Amino acid sequence: MELEKAYNPAEAESTHYKSWEERGCFAPEINENPNAEAFSIVIPPPNVTGSLHMGHALQHTLMDVLTRRKRMLGYKTLFLVGVDHASISTQLMVTRALKKDEHKTPQDIGREAFMGRAWAWKNKYGGTITNQIRREGLSVDWSRERFTMDENLSKAVSEVFVRLYGEGWIYRGKRIVNWCPRDKTVLSDLEVKEETKKDGKLFYLQYPVKNSDAKITVATTRPETMLGDTAVAVNPKDERYKNLIGQTIELPLTNREIPIIADEYVDAEFGTGAVKITPAHDPNDYEVGLRHNLEQLNVMNDDATMNETAGNDFVGLDRYAAREKVVEKFDELSLLEKIDDYEMVLPVCERCKTVIEPFLSEQWFCRMDEMRDLALDLMKREGAPHFYPQVPHEKVYMTWLENLRDWTISRQLWWGHQIPAWYDENGNVIVARTKEEAVERAGTENLTQDADVLDTWFSSALWSFSTLGWNGETTETEDLKTFHPTDVLVTNRDIIFLWVSRMVMTGLKFIGEKPFEDVIIHGTVLDKNGQRMSKTKNNGIDPLDVFNKYGVDATRMTLADSATGIDFAWRDEKVESFRNFANKIWNATRFCLLNSDGAQVDYSFINPKAEVKEIKQTLGDELNELDEEDEEFLDKIKPEFAFDNPKENLSLADKWIISRLNKTAVQVNKSLDKYDFHEAVQTLYHFFWDDFCDWYIELVKDEITASEPNVKRDAARSRVITILEQSLRLLHPFMPFLTEELWQKLPEVSSDLHNDAYKNAKQTIMLADFPMGDAAMIDEQAESEMQAVIDLISKTRNIRAEMNIKPSDRTAIHVAANADLQKVFNENQAQILKLARASELNLNETLDVPRASAKAVLAGGAEIAVPLEGLIDFAKESERLENQSNKLNAEGERLKNQLANQGFVEKAPPEKVAGLQARVAEIEQQTNALKQNLEALK
């Protein structure tokens, strides 16, 4: 079988996902090992109205990398998927559609009909993001897909509400809240953002003092609220106003009289030092009002138009129109002192950017003091959840908890979980799980349910356990026992408060345990100019476009490579480089497959433990009780199985690549265990491209491309294809599609390489054993010998390049080296000749070459010379040697200075000093050699 010349991602992406899903590979049930440890992760539920953006793609990639690796390692793995109901945005969309299609408002059709439309909308359009999740290749268990408004999850919401109410942690009250006049609902503090308004104005209004000619001037940015003023406040220490305290203001435009009061809250330095107090329309004024027993005059409707209380002149006007009119009237009355330009910051609705109106209304609140203590104690007690990176997130999280205020949980919407509270004819509240329960408790059928729904985050807060079956009634499901607490949460820092902290609190409160061990907070994907992506700036990058252009795997690699916890600017060039990497993997495999006749994938030559496993299976139980490392065990199996010692048949290149492979596997596992995705990607990239493609394949090329079949050739083919197979496994969590596509094309993988937990393992790489790497297979001697060979080849190539030797011209290489190195070079002569384009390799103790030679020094005291009669440019060669010499000298000087430092020699660790001394000796030897070579040119 021959592969196409270049990797075409679309093909692989269109077939494998379906096949994985159909075979049930994503469900934990695929794991048939009854003793398997569990690994679980829940997706931060995206909005049902949403579509995939780069932040999702990043987050999802990281979760999938972790999940796929754990699954391959034999964990019983659950990656739970689902979306939340997004109360506000869904309601907005459905309302918009209703208006467009039927010219009706929600009120026109009523709550029940509206809910019908909303569900229909959800069923029709709500699948956008879930389909995109399939496109990303996420190995999520679709059989456990959840929605926050599922029956069971809704039941959990009611249960939690009822219990918290019962304990007095939920209450109803009239407070100043953040009101969005467009959505006509209250919002929590966290859903309010700030916007700077540069062209704001500060209005100075004069209020006449009763029975006096005096006027007191107040400064305000919102003159229309003066219609609801119920006092003017000054600082008690402010000498200017001391004698006015206790007097009365005749409030213009109204026929009301309001007192002048003293309150510490007033900053005498700001504005005029006198503040109008509007308790119903400002949170600070509200507090002042409570302290002084002031009336709360609400002058607005829920759409921010003025109501009757504002007076006949203003009723029905929008707040901004009312503002103009108030200012006009003050001007007419000559009570407008002045208008200053004033830059100010306005609170706006996070979703629709409408300016928030502080509004006095009756809402449901969740008390956070005791909830917060649960989370604080957990951190103090066991440092959980552990944030990655710990700095700065842990501190931010703790500080926020410490200053936490009560949470407004009701919303004036229909789409969502209707608050499980009923009112009887007398207005008594009955909080119950169901209407039946409420009726029973109230003793009457005549009950009205609270019209409001709960904040979407209230249900998201239960996500870690409601998704696993908890609903208050059922509290111990198999899934909860197996998968809770989840292992790790991957999310962005914007929702540490909105979601992470609340999940911790509810988890502790209702399950009695933390919802997750670790929390990975990833950075934000910025545009190429380092700006945040936003709809208003229209600088967003659609992950789907990137998938289409470069492939899903390349995108995943890019995101994983960038995941260091801090923000990063998106670069198309980077995806391009990983697209190239995917193509490199494709072509390396293509080459191996072109030379794969007679080859088999067999791990035994690189991992004796795999052999042991096979032997154990053959010999049966008697050996299973013995430790594999035990000498008795080894003695017992050796004579029975006189397998060749495979290591003795291996070339230096083989030993070297086996060592590199094991180092890579060890490193990748280590990196992923500490959630260092960047390190894992870099390790894999350089192993595959530099070690495997640039060196190993080149070193064994002649051997595996031999046209005549023979045992040696086929063994070499097996080795190269096995290394390749192992590499694909290591890459699979990052690049699932490409690796599956290629893995399917490899010769059959021997059975002992599969994971016992999965009966489907032979059909898919995603259920193959993930290579852990074996420290015993790391061969430092082979690595250093190979390094010498690489050094020899590279230096020769350098000479050839610098001297402009045509690629077709072969040159001789003379090497001076010690006996050990000579042996290494001699054994690898064929490869050296090929890769250095040399005609002959002369090995000696010393160099004896014509003057017309280019030379270089190697590590370990070796030197090389390339005779270039008629080709050498002596001036250029001098310059080249000079350059090398200068570089070495600079380093040597630096090190010698360090060694000359008494303090260094005395205080630095001895091995450091010895290392430096050795390096200095080598540099001296090499510079001497270079000097002699230079002399010889003259």
Added chain:
RNA sequence: AGUCACUUAGCUCAGUGGUAGAGCACUACCUUGACACGGUAGGGGUCAGCAGUUCAAGUCUGCUAGUGACUACCA
């Protein structure tokens, strides 16, 4: 205002005490039977600035400057 992060090659970023790294871009050569989405060999950085701790600082401490984020307040 407070808290925090960031500042390393032209660009995007790794690198937490011991000889400055990667990818892209750049230069030269190469259409060599896996790959031009490629190969080979190169050039390029007083690690924002200043001071300190240390035998030794890109790395630790303090200050300064710039950039960004978050929290609170803003009559």
